[in-house]
Amino acid sequence: MTAETIEHQIYCVADNRIAADFPPVERALADPDGLLAIGGDLSPARILGAYRRGIFPWYSEGQPILWWSPDPRCVIVPSQLKVRRSLRKAMRNRDFRVTCDRAFADVIQACAAPRDGVRDTWITREVNQAYQRLHDMGYGHSVECWQNGRLVGGLYGLAIGHIFFGESMFSRVSDASKTALVWLCEHLNEAGFALIDCQVDSGHLQRLGAELMPRHEFVACLDRWCEQPGPINWQTLDQT
Numbered sequence: 324m325t326a327e328t329i330e331h332q333i334y335c336v337a338d339n340r341i342a343a344d345f346p347p348v349e350r351a352l353a354d355p356d357g358l359l360a361i362g363g364d365l366s367p368a369r370i371l372g373a374y375r376r377g378i379f380p381w382y383s384e385g386q387p388i389l390w391w392s393p394d395p396r397c398v399i400v401p402s403q404l405k406v407r408r409s410l411r412k413a414m415r416n417r418d419f420r421v422t423c424d425r426a427f428a429d430v431i432q433a434c435a436a437p438r439d440g441v442r443d444t445w446i447t448r449e450v451n452q453a454y455q456r457l458h459d460m461g462y463g464h465s466v467e468c469w470q471n472g473r474l475v476g477g478l479y480g481l482a483i484g485h486i487f488f489g490e491s492m493f494s495r496v497s498d499a500s501k502t503a504l505v506w507l508c509e510h511l512n513e514a515g516f517a518l519i520d521c522q523v524d525s526g527h528l529q530r531l532g533a534e535l536m537p538r539h540e541f542v543a544c545l546d547r548w549c550e551q552p553g554p555i556n557w558q559t560l561d562q563t
Contacts, residue, residue: 325370329340331376334350334359334360334361335360335361335362336360336361336362336363336388336390338380338406341458345359345360345372345373345376345378345390345491346359346463347359347531347540348376348377348378348392348394348538348542349393349538351393356393356394357391357392357393357394357523358390358391359378359390359391359392359533360378360389360390361388361389361390362387362388363388364388364389365380365388365449365452365453366453366549367456367457367462368458369455369476369483370453370457371462371481371483373390374483374521374545374549375532375545375549376392376542376545377392377396377427377484377538377541377542377545378390378391379392379449379488379522380523381443381445382415382445382447383444383447384444384447385535389550391423391435391467391522392538393522393523393538393540394537394538395442395524395535395536395537395538396520396522396531396535396536396537396538396541397520397521397522397523397525397528397529397534397535397536397551398518398519398520398521398533398534398535398536398541399484399489399508399518399519399521399528399534400517400518400519400532400534401507401508401509401511401512401519401532402508402512403519403534404504404505404508404530404532405530405532406531407504410502410505411499412500413497413498413502414457415500417470417496417498418467418470418471418485418563419470419499419502420468420469420470421466421467421468421469421502421503421506422457422466422469423464423465423466423467423557423560424464424465424468424557425465425467425472426465426467426474426477427455427458427463427464427465427469427479428455429474430465430466430467430474430477430478430479430493431446431451431454431455431465431479431491432451433474433477433493433495433548434446434478434479434490434491434492434493435447435491436493438493442527446491454479454481454490457481461557462481462482462483463480463481464479464480464481464482464487464557465477465478465479466478466503466504466506466507467503467539468499468500468503468506470496470541474497475494475495475496475499476492476493476494476496476498476501476502476503477492477493477499477500477503478490478491478492478500478503478504478507479491479492480519480520481489482555482557483547483549484543484548484550484551485514485517485549485551486517486518486519486520486545486548486549487507487514487516487518487519487520488519488520488522489519489520489521489522490502491533501531505563507519511555511558512553514555515551516548517544517547517548518541518542518544518548521533527561528555533555
């Protein structure tokens, strides 16, 4: 489906309005799954408002901004992450060191890098700058996995209340990104976080314990948990 075709089928976001003007998520298309709106900008107010309603931006270079709310939603309950014995062994034996918010810019840049022969990325320069602003505001966070002083894996996302909205992860050595995810889940569980939003389903995430949640249940969780005060001091979470 081309952007021109999409523009005739979905809600167009005005540049001078905020996320409150998004239509109800129930109006999202079934094909492509979850496409809700087009246009607007990536201002902090719009992005945060969208996430609180179960909407996120996802588009490629050269496209207008596309806003999505798929049904069902892929989520991880932090306490239910599945960690295989082989992964626990690798975490012990590979001398990984995990930190938080030490290298946000490096992590998002690594997530945007070409992988598996695919050069296109949805993490455009505009997206990079938008999430860097959110990091500077205290909403965007990264988890870094190091080996021998080298950044070998990690992930980044947004924390709003007691929900973590995962955006992307990368790995330069086996199990590095999984190690970052295990570390994140353990700390979020201790802090009482309800969910990690993984946005769209994948076999990789399901093997780690992700589940599919109907969109109306996911939105109800957001209504409850996004308003909770975030208890984590992210800068103190570095592994000792």
